[in-house]
Amino acid sequence: MIYVRKRRCIPLAINVKGERSMRRLRSCSLRLPFRRWFSTVDPKTLVTYLCTIDKGKDPQHPKFTVTPEDAPPQTGHSATAAWWSIYKEGLRVRNQPEQAVMSGDEMFGLYDNVIKALLQELPGADKLSPYIWRTFIEGG
8 A cells, every 4th residue: 555645746757667757756755565675684584664755855856765674764866775775784684795686666666567556546647747647457
């Protein structure tokens, strides 16, 4: 479930090409589904991560935050920037080599068609000018 704080908000313009399209968030906060991933503290534990997208200092750039249940939150200018230090620390704690295969969009759940469909259903989505409305098929 996506939680939206504030009633009047302009949703993110989501497309499968990634984070560059997500610059339309103005005044709402999105709380995305919880993600389970490795702890950055205990190598044998999976923990819950809360991903949120909030209004940034600059209205053109949202603030992405990842909050693990066992460590301080990490913030970034993109989904990947918010997840990157958590990803690196999770690999380090488990003595695994760093791999450049992590996608912040995927970790935030933004590649999920259900999430994309829900985002474009938010109030104001029909007013986004370069955004092309998409029909998402469940499971596709």
